[in-house]
Amino acid sequence: RDAERDLPDALMEGAVELWFQPIYRVHDGEMAGLEALIRWKHPRHGWVPPPELIAAAAVTGLSEQLLGFILDRVCQMKLALCERGADAVRIALNVCPRELAQAPLDEIILGKLRAFGLPADGLEIEVTEDTALDVAAVSEKLANLSAAGISIAIDDFGVGYSSLSRLRQLRVNRVKIDRSLVTGLGEAADKRGLVQAVIDLGRALKLEVVAEGVETQSDLTALRAMDCPFAQGYHLGLPMRADDVLDAVAPTI
């Protein structure tokens, strides 16, 4: 596969980039966080879907290098935000369950934070629900990360398999409602029951709730009426290059 063959050079040459999508607090519109998203524009095939990039890294033995690259970019962004007084903006990175089960992710992440001199509470790990999740292997690492102060989020919540006891077991602080449940909410009153239930669950269990996939003003209006704490989506902010994020936080003149 071309992706596998070309990934090492792409990583070296800076063709692989880390982009960031803003997450907003609904009640006052403040940017509360950023989700880091990997991007690679292949010279012949165009944008490579992130899961394909992650898989290509795995088969070429570059997973750890890719993770190092992502963590470096995340920490650089965190430092740049702090310089601009935006200390409260938390940065979330996606980790795939297989990687979390296999690699010493807790040590790698905490080591990187130490190297950058950054506090752990500025960081969040997004884990997708997965039936094949090796709960024993994963929960110990999440416990270490959580004990250090890193926030744990369950991604794509509501379409997977998380039980309520699993949320506790994995030290979850935040649930991200899958965008398939959120997009079109404004136009489809029948979609609202499920989303409202997750919002209420979050309040009862002291979990932060993020609605993903907010694509229209009417989606946002519906979420506001439902008292949803956080929102993310194309209507609110697209994934952006690091420079564009920083310009938006504090414009350089």
Ligand code: G
């Ligand atoms: O960014 P986009 O919507 O194309 O992402 C598609 C999928 O790839 C999503 O499930 C997202 O979580 C995942 N993804 C994006 N960036 C990363 C990354 O840096 N690491 C991992 N493990 N997954 C990512």
Ligand code: G
């Ligand atoms: O699985 P995960 O939630 O990590 O997926 C994140 C992906 O969702 C990102 O690649 C991002 O590009 C995409 N995304 C972000 N906001 C929206 C949105 O409003 N609509 C759609 N369709 N995709 C979105």
Ligand code: MN
């Ligand atoms: Mn995510």
Ligand code: NA
């Ligand atoms: Na999601």
